[in-house]
Amino acid sequence: MARIALKVDVDTLRGTREGVPALLSMLSAVQADATFLFSLGPDHTGWALRRVFRPGFLKKVSRTSVVANYGLRTLMNGVLLPGPDIGRKAAAEMRAAAAAGHECGIHTWDHVYWQDNVRGRDAAWTRRQMQQAFDRYTEIFGAPPPTHGAAGWQMNDEAFRQIDAWGMAYASDGRGTGPYIPTVDGQPCRHVQMPTTLPTLDELIGVDDLTEENVHAHVLQLTEGSRDHVFTLHTEIEGGKLAPVFRRLLAGWRAQGHELVSMGTFYRAIDVGTLPQMPVMWGEIAGRSGELILQP
Numbered sequence: 001m002a003r004i005a006l007k008v009d010v011d012t013l014r015g016t017r018e019g020v021p022a023l024l025s026m027l028s029a030v031q032a033d034a035t036f037l038f039s040l041g042p043d044h045t046g047w048a049l050r051r052v053f054r055p056g057f058l059k060k061v062s063r064t065s066v067v068a069n070y071g072l073r074t075l076m077n078g079v080l081l082p083g084p085d086i087g088r089k090a091a092a093e094m095r096a097a098a099a100a101g102h103e104c105g106i107h108t109w110d111h112v113y114w115q116d117n118v119r120g121r122d123a124a125w126t127r128r129q130m131q132q133a134f135d136r137y138t139e140i141f142g143a144p145p146p147t148h149g150a151a152g153w154q155m156n157d158e159a160f161r162q163i164d165a166w167g168m169a170y171a172s173d174g175r176g177t178g179p180y181i182p183t184v185d186g187q188p189c190r191h192v193q194m195p196t197t198l199p200t201l202d203e204l205i206g207v208d209d210l211t212e213e214n215v216h217a218h219v220l221q222l223t224e225g226s227r228d229h230v231f232t233l234h235t236e237i238e239g240g241k242l243a244p245v246f247r248r249l250l251a252g253w254r255a256q257g258h259e260l261v262s263m264g265t266f267y268r269a270i271d272v273g274t275l276p277q278m279p280v281m282w283g284e285i286a287g288r289s290g291e292l293i294l295q296p
């Protein structure tokens with residue numbers, strides 16, 4: 001048996017309003033804890049339509065049916081419709097996650113803007129984006145956020161420094177194999193990175209012979225044994241069309257004897273003094289287009 005941290009990325013207004021309540025009931029049915037990371041500012045999902053012109057994206061769209069998962073209205077936000085302010089319109093659903101006993105934290109201020117720009121932006125831009133999310137989170141929850149998980153696994157040096165400046169003890173901003181202390185310019189950060197260690201459902205479905213019907217068995221194969229994991233799910237996906245798959249995963253993990261925990265619980269079981277220190281790197285992950293933050 002092992003620990004599996006459930007990291008729930010909340011990307012859109014629709015995912016906050018509809019996906020959060022759906023996931024809360026699925027989690028409570030198996031008494032699982034999770035960490036909900038919110039997008040706190042404008043929903044500019046429609047800007048993502050620009051990605052259609054990028055290599056690799058069309059292949060992914062045809063595999064995973066982006067329109068079916070995200071909904072046409074969500075995809076139009078910020079294109080023909082002004083981007084709605086998620087933190088203003090769906091604070092009640094956000095607070096409901098905390099009221100149900102789950103840990104909450106920051107995913108981003110403006111998902112699409114961050115994901116498409118942060119790698120090349122300077123310290124001032126980065127701090128401004130992050131501080132808007134921090135302030136809105138504090139306004140909604142009445143307390144500062146304990147943790148952060150970057151949108152699209154996109155970061156820059158200043159963003160890692162800001163996690164430290166906020167005094168966060170742990171965050172999950174990239175992909176990798178297990179907890180480590182990131183270094184920036186050769187200096188170790190004061191927080192622990194707990195990378196996502198398992199593939200996401202949208203990275204798997206459509207590859208080889210994996211379908212909505214059998215993908216859970218593939219993930220459950222990866223979680224056999226005693227190795228701890230961080231699994232990232234999305235309110236727009238597992239809280240929507242792929243809810244049946246997520247229910248099968250939860251049941252399977254229970255049958256494997258795993259604890260299903262928040263990032264905070266996962267962190268408290270780590271012996272921080274023994275963790276390796278390493279700089280992050282950029283690279284690709286199978287089934288996902290573009291580069292993201294990886295553990296070397």
Ligand SMILES: [Zn+2]
Pocket residue numbers: 009010011107111150151152
């Ligand atoms: Zn996201």
